[in-house]
Amino acid sequence: MDNRKLKIIGGKKLTGGAVTIAGSSNQVTKSIIASLLTDEEVLIKGAPDVDERRVVQGLYEFLGGEITHHGDEEFTLCSKNVGVHEITEELCSKNRISVLAAGPLLHRFGKVSFYGVLGGDKIGKRPVNFHIQALQQMGAEVERDGNQYHLTVGPDGLHGAQIQLPFPSVMTTENILIAASRAKGRTIIENAAIEPEILELCKMLQKMGADITQRPNRTFVIEGVKKLKGCELRCMFDRNQAVSFAIAALATGGDVLLRNVTHDPVYSFLNFIQRMGAEFTISSKGLFVKAPDRGSLTGTHIEVEVHPGFMTDWQQPFMVLFTQAQGISLLHETVFEERLGYTKYLNEMGARITLSNKCLGEYPCRFRNHNYTHSAIIEGGTPLEGRDFALPTDIRAGKCLVVAGLTASGTTHLTNIRELERKYDNLVPKLQDMGANIETIHG
Numbered sequence: 001m002d003n004r005k006l007k008i009i010g011g012k013k014l015t016g017g018a019v020t021i022a023g024s025s026n027q028v029t030k031s032i033i034a035s036l037l038t039d040e041e042v043l044i045k046g047a048p049d050v051d052e053r054r055v056v057q058g059l060y061e062f063l064g065g066e067i068t069h070h071g072d073e074e075f076t077l078c079s080k081n082v083g084v085h086e087i088t089e090e091l092c093s094k095n096r097i098s099v100l101a102a103g104p105l106l107h108r109f110g111k112v113s114f115y116g117v118l119g120g121d122k123i124g125k126r127p128v129n130f131h132i133q134a135l136q137q138m139g140a141e142v143e144r145d146g147n148q149y150h151l152t153v154g155p156d157g158l159h160g161a162q163i164q165l166p167f168p169s170v171m172t173t174e175n176i177l178i179a180a181s182r183a184k185g186r187t188i189i190e191n192a193a194i195e196p197e198i199l200e201l202c203k204m205l206q207k208m209g210a211d212i213t214q215r216p217n218r219t220f221v222i223e224g225v226k227k228l229k230g231c232e233l234r235c236m237f238d239r240n241q242a243v244s245f246a247i248a249a250l251a252t253g254g255d256v257l258l259r260n261v262t263h264d265p266v267y268s269f270l271n272f273i274q275r276m277g278a279e280f281t282i283s284s285k286g287l288f289v290k291a292p293d294r295g296s297l298t299g300t301h302i303e304v305e306v307h308p309g310f311m312t313d314w315q316q317p318f319m320v321l322f323t324q325a326q327g328i329s330l331l332h333e334t335v336f337e338e339r340l341g342y343t344k345y346l347n348e349m350g351a352r353i354t355l356s357n358k359c360l361g362e363y364p365c366r367f368r369n370h371n372y373t374h375s376a377i378i379e380g381g382t383p384l385e386g387r388d389f390a391l392p393t394d395i396r397a398g399k400c401l402v403v404a405g406l407t408a409s410g411t412t413h414l415t416n417i418r419e420l421e422r423k424y425d426n427l428v429p430k431l432q433d434m435g436a437n438i439e440t441i442h443g
Contacts, residue, residue: 017434023235040230103179160185332361
């Protein structure tokens, strides 16, 4: 049993600090799975030392893959001895990534079994039907036994297909890209997700010998190849980490230098904080963000969208920024239908946030008229007071409460901190480097 907790004494301006942002956990986990496409070695550098990576490495080793570590941030993968095609329910319940192994295992064995109850953040419906339908279009036969799926292909294996996604799903796009790289013929993905991590996956597959073209209007064209080779790659920075540390500084009226951070992956985030009155500069050192010298941030309206829009994983810590900005702010979540439940914790701390099932935005929303609570009205300029909470299973909501604790007066205690360790490395030391009064205590 984990009896650790975070103790945060808030109300202190975080200024003068610098934080090195780790490699992307979303990228490294998909890269581990993509390495199953070849028997040659894959070298990954700049990997984050987080639980999410360790969970996927555990899945990889369960399948028979071999990992050689060269320190905390670098390791080599070799899939030559992979010999398992059935993924256990326990492994599937830990992480949603297991569904991405379907394509590589179908290429290797002509069959794969996994469970449809997949782990991960509890933020709304995340069914496997998009994945299953895409693999069926590529020639997989599917049988379902309760929550377990059994997929098989004929002697010719997977084949190309024209796949129109009903929504630009990140993981479904990744699944198809991985599976199609060695499928026979041409695969076209329309209405695909185009997040930076997906483009990094495309670069990795291209290094391995895949033929992938990105076309306008969210379209990928993949010409399948018979064999892929090993490669070397370096992880991009984790843009979710970068944004959350930037917001911690801004919400307390301070500043921070974020090392390793470049402009493009956080472009839309920077646009909104600049609109609210914050300042930023980007140099060879990284990204520097700073709260206004005089006055406060001002409220704004944000619509959460798929890339290149404002990312859904940014809105939770950003909600704290809204509570400290002057005026009324609006947030419209269009990606996940159940991702605003964490606001009850902020209201307990003194925030004034009202939720609505109306679409408070100008863009088309798939949740319109479905009675999902997916919009928020935030009355800004409200002081927060420290409270004690158990962190929720949405990791970004957990980081939101850390930022809220840093902003609030008094002391905040947070339990269930293992949730944060899934995607945040050295969280406490990094916040301490920013000047935060935070520590991990036992009992």
